[in-house]
Amino acid sequence: MRPRHPAFRAYLRRLALATALYLVAIFAAVRLLHGQAVPAAPSVAGVVIALLPGIAVLLMLLAIGRLWVELDDEFLRLLEIRKALVATGLTLAVTSVWGLLEMLVWVPRLEVFWVFPLWCAGLAVGQVFNRLTLGTGGCP
Amino acid sequence: MTNRLRVLRAERNWSQQDLAERLGVSRQSVNAIETGKYDPSLPLAFRIARLFDLPIEGVFSAD
Known part of the structure; x- marks a missing residue:
């Protein structure tokens, strides 16, 4: 059911985008990094790939915070x-x-x-x- | 806290949705206030009283 309140619609849109980013990022990170021997000095690319799912989680939390602010x-x-x-x-x-x-x-x-x-x-x-x-x- | 919201609304033949639109809130809010599950904030209580052209004690009572 489509929510009536515009703040909920904006929230669901933001959440869907963040969830899509999360799924892509976690899939990529697991495929590229998981199970590999942890190198003594991780590469910059490895750190960026590992951080991407976390950024998606932060976007989800931001979506929740904005919902609270925008709900009148x-x-x-x-x-x-x-x-x-x-x-x-x-x-x-x-x-x-x-x-x-x-x-x-x-x-x-x-x-x-x-x-x-x-x-x-x-x-x-x-x-x-x-x-x-x-x-x-x-x-x- | 108790309120006469349901009676006042029925006197005007307004549905919960009608009242919600007049107050600028959701139908769930009206339902929760009417059933005593939620006590509105002071600004919303004043808006409700003003809509029915009553003093705030004419809509809400403390018992």
């Missing part, structure tokens, strides 16, 4: 902020507990790479939380 409807903005709070709380909870387990007993190492996907999954949980408590979820 206070209730819709509240829904989005609550989603981010739930996502942040869940991410802190999971990574903190997992980090302690890594330090004190043996569990598989959680790559920091997974923090952002975990936070995005938390947004979906936040949407469900909004729906259950306020009757509507916010932007899909």
Whole structure:
């Protein structure tokens, strides 16, 4: 369904562009760099390729920030902020507990790479939380 | 906080969408305020009261 509010439409457009860049960049970075022996002095090209997916993640975060600024409807903005709070709380909870387990007993190492996907999954949980408590979820 | 938004809207035969457009907010906002799930900010509460030509206590009450 096409969102009514122009801020949501702009957000989805920006998010789609950043996601497309992310997919291309992560595919290229994994193909070109992953599994190779880490050189003592990485090349400039290698660093740039490795940074590209991160730049795409920053663009996604920027899209979320601009949505909060551009949303002029206070209730819709509240829904989005609550989603981010739930996502942040869940991410802190999971990574903190997992980090302690890594330090004190043996569990598989959680790559920091997974923090952002975990936070995005938390947004979906936040949407469900909004729906259950306020009757509507916010932007899909 | 309680409010008389649903009654005031019904007296004018406005749908939630009609009221939302008059206030410049989303239909979800109107629904959340009417059902008591969300208390509007002071500026929005004043806009609502002004739209119905009532003092703010004529729309919202603290109980």
